[in-house]
Amino acid sequence: MSSGIRDFGVTFSSKIFILFISIGTQSCLAWVLGPGGRGSYAVCILFMTLLSLVFVIGCDYAGIYYVASKKISISEGVIYTFIFCGIGSLLAITAGLIIMQLPFSFLSKATSAEFHLSFVLIPISVFSQTVVQLFTAMRQFGWFSILTIVSGLSQFLATLAFVLVFKCGVKGALFANIVAGIIIIIISLTILNLKFQTRWMIPSLQNLIEMFFYDVRHYVGKLSSQINFQVGTIILAIFATQEEIGLFAVAITLVTRITMIPDVLGTILLPKVAADKVGRKELIAQSARLSGIISGVALLILVIFTRPIIFVLFSPAFLPTISLIRIMAIGILVRCAFKVFVPFLLGTNRPGIVSIATVFGIAVNLVLLWILFPILGITGASIAVAASFFAMSTILLVSFIRISSLGLFEILHFRCSDWSAFGEAMRQARRKFSFVSSSNS
8 A cells, every 4th residue: 555655646746747737838838729620629639549549459558558567568658659550650640631522510620731740749759658657567657747747848938939929829739749748758668778778679460469459448438538528529529600609718727727637546456457356456446545535635626726727827718618618527526536447347357337327428518518519619519528427337337246246325425544655656756856866867
């Protein structure tokens, strides 16, 4: 447990740093691009993300699971990630170029050059994120934290340069992502080569096939989970103005930053669960309680101070997002508490349940969007997002209860040890730089 608290402290502190950096990046984009330009940027990132999700299969969770469970070496993890990323990215870019020839209305929300830059970002984004995640499979959370900070800082500085200084607009914002991705890939591969002696190996067809089918089982869930966050923006990209897209994109981007809390816990828990025969169910339950209380405090602060936060960081033009943020915050709280069950299901080789939960969530989202968007506009889209989080979280909770044999009271009941773990985690977070350096010395 003590190592888990230290890992949480190191990783959480880096995420806090990244939170402030990412908010700075979003603030720069909001003030310089305005709602319209921010909407164009959101559409480009959305298109790139969806293409990546649809065509790049076999990376991320498959690589983490197989390296963490020692089914493959870290060298193989890097090689297989590169293979899946390369093949999937080529298919994604080809599909994107074909789609751009079709008369889809969302293609008018950004220029052709901006969409082409987003295609260049596909392989860079996928590989940079996945290779950094591989450090968590080896429980190298110190290096993971350092690389995460470098990635966020690189994007922030590149955004300032290309958007604020050189006035390159949406194209500059996209190019900043490309530059940051290239930097983190170079640094990550250098560390893996020097410190962990990664080397070239002939790929095993059997391992490639096994990783592919592991990700296929999680594919629907992974795709649906991301779409569930973005489906409102997808619908708006078709029917709404660029300004409305920009407002909704800023709202959902800001409120979903709180999910970094369960994401940090998931990053730590997945390799632990994968290495344990019974999946560390008590640790998962405690993590869910901690995630719920930490996220609740963060969301309460956000809801209380929404107006000054939006006014100062994103400009008065984005004040209409206040009500959207407060609506979505309700669903995000439930999502943050029960998202911790995802690494349990993935680490115990049950990715299909995650897929079922996320598909159900997106179905609720789509139905409510269809009903509410014509009546309430982007407010209806926010209600649909919140409801989808409730639906998804319910299935995750029920599945965890069934598999773990823990009762609902056992899972949700706070204990003195929870408060002790919470306090220790916060103390670890305050010592972030000393822990990051000591974990890699």
